[in-house]
Amino acid sequence: MRFDPDVLARIGAFVAAHPGLSLSSASNLLIDEALRTREHPTVVFRDGPGGRRARLIGGPDVWEVIQAVQSARAAEPSLSARRIRALVAESAGLTVAAADAAIEYWAAYPTEVDSRIDRARAESAQLREHWQRTRRLLDK
Numbered sequence: 447m448r449f450d451p452d453v454l455a456r457i458g459a460f461v462a463a464h465p466g467l468s469l470s471s472a473s474n475l476l477i478d479e480a481l482r483t484r485e486h487p488t489v490v491f492r493d494g495p496g497g498r499r500a501r502l503i504g505g506p507d508v509w510e511v512i513q514a515v516q517s518a519r520a521a522e523p524s525l526s527a528r529r530i531r532a533l534v535a536e537s538a539g540l541t542v543a544a545a546d547a548a549i550e551y552w553a554a555y556p557t558e559v560d561s562r563i564d565r566a567r568a569e570s571a572q573l574r575e576h577w578q579r580t581r582r583l584l585d586k
Contacts, residue, residue, distance in 0.1 A: 447473070485554065488547040499562060500551055502544055509562035511548035514538055
């Protein structure tokens, strides 16, 4: 694949900012993300401490919305899908349409989003264990 010199320079800068990526893997990643954004216009991709992730434009990460949906469903199993969506949107400060956009993205890419949720839960458990050990030591 041939890139215009300006595009190649921007890809090169992206590679330099993302150790471990080659020009080829970065190009593949960025093209995939562009195609996903085309499929889901309210979803963009951003870097963060945990790596690149899907995020709603002007809103939270997709995984955070899906985790909220899962939590709401677990807490309120009798609520209708419409009420769950409204509850999540209200608690996250989103419109129902934005919550729906995150749900639609998850439906298309569940493995990616579920992996991010699993990672966040594991990190949370580690932090909780650390805090509990610290408390046990200090409270004696």
